[in-house]
Amino acid sequence: MKRFTLIGAGLVGSLLSIYLSKRGYKVNVYERRPDLRSNRISAGRSINLALSDRGWRGLDKIGIGDEIRNVALPMKGRVMHGVDGSLSFQPYGKEGQAIYSVSRGGLNCVLMDLAEKHGVELHFQERCTQVDLKTAGAFFENAESGKKTEVQADRVFASDGAFSAGRLQMQLSTDRFNYSQTYLEHGYKELTIPATASGDFAMDPDALHIWPRGTFMLIALPNLDKTFTCTLFFPFEGEFSFRSLDTEEKMMDFFRNTFPDTIPLMPTLRQDYFANPASSLAIVRCFPWSVDDKLLLIGDAAHAIVPFYGQGMNCGFEDCVVLDQLMDAHGEDWHTIFRRFESLRKPDGDAIAELALMNFIEMRDKVGHAEFLLQKKIESWFSAKHPDRWIPLYTMVTFSPDIRYSEALSEGRRQEKIMQEVMALPGIENRWNSREVEDLMLRLLAS
Amino acid sequence: MKRFTLIGAGLVGSLLSIYLSKRGYKVNVYERRPDLRSNRISAGRSINLALSDRGWRGLDKIGIGDEIRNVALPMKGRVMHGVDGSLSFQPYGKEGQAIYSVSRGGLNCVLMDLAEKHGVELHFQERCTQVDLKTAGAFFENAESGKKTEVQADRVFASDGAFSAGRLQMQLSTDRFNYSQTYLEHGYKELTIPATASGDFAMDPDALHIWPRGTFMLIALPNLDKTFTCTLFFPFEGEFSFRSLDTEEKMMDFFRNTFPDTIPLMPTLRQDYFANPASSLAIVRCFPWSVDDKLLLIGDAAHAIVPFYGQGMNCGFEDCVVLDQLMDAHGEDWHTIFRRFESLRKPDGDAIAELALMNFIEMRDKVGHAEFLLQKKIESWFSAKHPDRWIPLYTMVTFSPDIRYSEALSEGRRQEKIMQEVMALPGIENRWNSREVEDLMLRLLAS
Numbered sequence: 078m079k080r081f082t083l084i085g086a087g088l089v090g091s092l093l094s095i096y097l098s099k100r101g102y103k104v105n106v107y108e109r110r111p112d113l114r115s116n117r118i119s120a121g122r123s124i125n126l127a128l129s130d131r132g133w134r135g136l137d138k139i140g141i142g143d144e145i146r147n148v149a150l151p152m153k154g155r156v157m158h159g160v161d162g163s164l165s166f167q168p169y170g171k172e173g174q175a176i177y178s179v180s181r182g183g184l185n186c187v188l189m190d191l192a193e194k195h196g197v198e199l200h201f202q203e204r205c206t207q208v209d210l211k212t213a214g215a216f217f218e219n220a221e222s223g224k225k226t227e228v229q230a231d232r233v234f235a236s237d238g239a240f241s242a243g244r245l246q247m248q249l250s251t252d253r254f255n256y257s258q259t260y261l262e263h264g265y266k267e268l269t270i271p272a273t274a275s276g277d278f279a280m281d282p283d284a285l286h287i288w289p290r291g292t293f294m295l296i297a298l299p300n301l302d303k304t305f306t307c308t309l310f311f312p313f314e315g316e317f318s319f320r321s322l323d324t325e326e327k328m329m330d331f332f333r334n335t336f337p338d339t340i341p342l343m344p345t346l347r348q349d350y351f352a353n354p355a356s357s358l359a360i361v362r363c364f365p366w367s368v369d370d371k372l373l374l375i376g377d378a379a380h381a382i383v384p385f386y387g388q389g390m391n392c393g394f395e396d397c398v399v400l401d402q403l404m405d406a407h408g409e410d411w412h413t414i415f416r417r418f419e420s421l422r423k424p425d426g427d428a429i430a431e432l433a434l435m436n437f438i439e440m441r442d443k444v445g446h447a448e449f450l451l452q453k454k455i456e457s458w459f460s461a462k463h464p465d466r467w468i469p470l471y472t473m474v475t476f477s478p479d480i481r482y483s484e485a486l487s488e489g490r491r492q493e494k495i496m497q498e499v500m501a502l503p504g505i506e507n508r509w510n511s512r513e514v515e516d517l518m519l520r521l522l523a524s
Numbered sequence: 525m526k527r528f529t530l531i532g533a534g535l536v537g538s539l540l541s542i543y544l545s546k547r548g549y550k551v552n553v554y555e556r557r558p559d560l561r562s563n564r565i566s567a568g569r570s571i572n573l574a575l576s577d578r579g580w581r582g583l584d585k586i587g588i589g590d591e592i593r594n595v596a597l598p599m600k601g602r603v604m605h606g607v608d609g610s611l612s613f614q615p616y617g618k619e620g621q622a623i624y625s626v627s628r629g630g631l632n633c634v635l636m637d638l639a640e641k642h643g644v645e646l647h648f649q650e651r652c653t654q655v656d657l658k659t660a661g662a663f664f665e666n667a668e669s670g671k672k673t674e675v676q677a678d679r680v681f682a683s684d685g686a687f688s689a690g691r692l693q694m695q696l697s698t699d700r701f702n703y704s705q706t707y708l709e710h711g712y713k714e715l716t717i718p719a720t721a722s723g724d725f726a727m728d729p730d731a732l733h734i735w736p737r738g739t740f741m742l743i744a745l746p747n748l749d750k751t752f753t754c755t756l757f758f759p760f761e762g763e764f765s766f767r768s769l770d771t772e773e774k775m776m777d778f779f780r781n782t783f784p785d786t787i788p789l790m791p792t793l794r795q796d797y798f799a800n801p802a803s804s805l806a807i808v809r810c811f812p813w814s815v816d817d818k819l820l821l822i823g824d825a826a827h828a829i830v831p832f833y834g835q836g837m838n839c840g841f842e843d844c845v846v847l848d849q850l851m852d853a854h855g856e857d858w859h860t861i862f863r864r865f866e867s868l869r870k871p872d873g874d875a876i877a878e879l880a881l882m883n884f885i886e887m888r889d890k891v892g893h894a895e896f897l898l899q900k901k902i903e904s905w906f907s908a909k910h911p912d913r914w915i916p917l918y919t920m921v922t923f924s925p926d927i928r929y930s931e932a933l934s935e936g937r938r939q940e941k942i943m944q945e946v947m948a949l950p951g952i953e954n955r956w957n958s959r960e961v962e963d964l965m966l967r968l969l970a971s
Contacts, residue, residue, distance in 0.1 A: 254707075258701070359700075
């Protein structure tokens with residue numbers, strides 16, 4: 078029986094271990110952190126995540142989609158909160174389409190349980206110190222006992238996230254490894270909106286809430302326990318920044334002026350703001366993603382992105398689906414599987430990295446402008462009339478797992494050019510759903 | 525007495541140690557390789573280098589320019605070799621201006637000797653395994669004895685090149701460190717043209733020789749022993765590549781067809797080609813370059829570039845000059861010195877990285893075209909008439925150390941736009957030095 082070593086038992090590592098185990102491989106997963114299930118700690122990352130169709134496909138293929146659906150909260154669109162307290166709503170897709178708020182920790186626990194049911198062995202508090210890229214040997218050091226273990230296997234999968242030890246080994250000991258880590262000037266801090274006194278959600282739970290403020294934003298996603306997890310995406314430095322809001326008074330003044338409707342909803346803001354860390358946001362790009370048939374980078378280890386499209390986990394789960402298809406096609410020819418995987422997925426990883434950056438500007442700024450909302454309304458109207466000619470970009474990325482991220486990005490760019498012409502029509506706000514606009518769009522699409 | 529640790533005794537580390545030692549600091553330099561001086565080994569990099577004005581300034585400031593001038597060979601311009609054996613010459617600057625071919629190893633030995641004369645202690649075969657960024661402690665392991673040493677100091681300078689251990693420490697243990705390493709699709713292989721039977725240079729020694737062939741090139745620089753060191757810059761993969769030329773027959777056929785005039789000049793081509801490695805070419809960009817007042821990256825550790833402008837060493841020496849000026853200005857305020865250094869030099873490092881990439885295309889392709897040579901001739905003619913209005917880009921980069929690389933790049937871009945208009949004039953080849961062209965350029969400059 079072939080033996081595979083996985084580094085990292087996060088979302089992607091746990092899911093991948095199930096895919097591999099189902100094919101009869103002996104899978105050992107080594108995780109740096111303690112077991113989440115006995116030790117509900119934060120993994121240093123966001124508490125809830127938005128699952129969408131690419132992610133569901135990855136879960137459904139191993140038969141656990143429904144189990145997760147039971148604990149997922151549908152968000153049908155965005156609710157934008159103005160400074161004046163006004164609300165506006167923008168649906169994410171058509172009737173019946175939604176993205177789903179799920180608990181990162183809860184989902185990870187379910188995946189780890191299922192992995193063990195399938196015979197995967199999970200090892201915790203094991204930090205990867207080295208990988209031998211010639212032999213697929215991996216070396217771990219136990220955080221409690223200090224014990225060092227050398228694990229021999231047929232190949233190693235590095236599913237160990239944005240700061241991957243497997244990828245570091247490629248950087249340190251292979252030639253011509255292209256690598257970049259790029260940090261945003263923004264970081265994020267998590268805050269919370271508790272349930273109301275009567276035990277209900279304090280805001281509409283069927284939506285993702287956004288307070289778009291131009292250069293920064295606050296968002297909120299609902300949790301099963303009727304709370305919302307809020308995330309402030311905010312510059313580290315500058316006039317309004319994590320650095321500048323350094324006293325309770327400055328911070329509260331800022332929130333009162335900028336997010337006034339949150340003040341009554343966040344009774345523990347003072348404590349939370351100063352207790353919770355400001356975490357950084359990085360984009361990681363690299364290539365190649367493999368060494369011979371010995372090591373493969375997968376998930377964030379290969380392509381860490383910013384969270385603004387809600388696609389980090391979804392993209393990682395799609396990696397597993399693509400790898401599974403390649404195992405179908407190429408059997409035990411792992412050289413080909415790894416080469417095909419990296420050449421197929423690299424353009425998609427690059428595309429979703431760019432889309433996620435673009436969506437930061439959309440969420441923090443554009444969604445606050447009537448013109449942008451009108452543009453989206455026109456696209457949605459036109460798409461309903463001509464579903465074969467126009468799928469809105471958000472729909473391609475989020476609800477269309479048969480469209481590659483790279484295809485979505487290039488089609489989205491073409492659409493944006495067309496919409497610039499449409500939006501430049503005088504009086505567009507009064508004739509946006511006219512025959513004339515429809516004809517123009519059809520003409521531009523054909524040209 | 526303040527103690528400074530330097531990692532790396534290459535060209536920049538050795539020069540920097542002298543600058544620091546002259547100011548009365550106690551400097552210990554730890555070098556991974558054995559002592560070059562007793563052990564003339566290749567440092568895995570090119571054998572000779574082109575010194576130009578920025579580099580000379582760095583050497584002259586500590587009084588060793590003249591010693592090096594005695595062993596440097598002036599190259600007044602480029603000699604381009606056509607496939608048909610035709611030669612064309614393009615001067616680098618004005619009468620009297622030249623870049624100088626020097627031996628990397630020889631220069632490094634002189635700098636190390638001088639460092640020791642100034643009380644610097646050099647330690648060899650000491651590999652840096654870790655830097656404590658809080659205490660400026662550095663840890664080394666001796667390659668021969670295996671002995672581990674911990675060195676405490678007031679601050680650490682990482683002058684350890686493109687694969688800097690000091691920089692790796694920043695990547696591994698600081699937040700928000702932006703980093704990229706990008707490899708070209710081309711690599712390089714060194715070849716040699718020996719002296720003639722009568723003991724003379726086999727080609728004109730007063731020039732840098734280029735065989736521009738569009739997507740790749742061969743170059744040659746003269747050495748003191750009347751040989752030339754040739755470097756083939758060539759793709760790793762593809763129809764004509766290091767991979768494809770895998771037999772003596774294919775390689776010799778390729779050289780006969782592509783560089784026919786080199787065949788009689790390179791009697792050991794067969795052996796050299798297959799004995800010498802194909803090395804890779806990387807660009808390293810990162811930021812910040814410092815941690816508090818404890819660690820500073822300098823030279824290639826901060827900004828490794830490709831060799832096509834002959835500026836890697838010159839830029840590193842200029843780093844030392846800039847640091848020296850900041851020490852003059854800010855005394856023992858190292859926090860300020862490090863901050864000012866990185867904010868001043870980062871744009872210049874980025875600019876020379878881009879200029880070096882642009883010059884690859886110029887050298888391998890453009891210099892083989894009459895139109896390009898005409899453009900350079902016009903610029904040179906106009907510059908002679910209006911030296912206050914127009915300094916050619918090559919001159920700004922190479923012969924004008926008072927102009928920052930970043931200024932040269934932006935001025936060069938402006939000039940290029942003007943020259944595109946000039947070159948588009950019908951019949952420009954017949955009236956390039958006319959009053960009309962002069963007036964047009966003056967008008968475009970003023971607009």
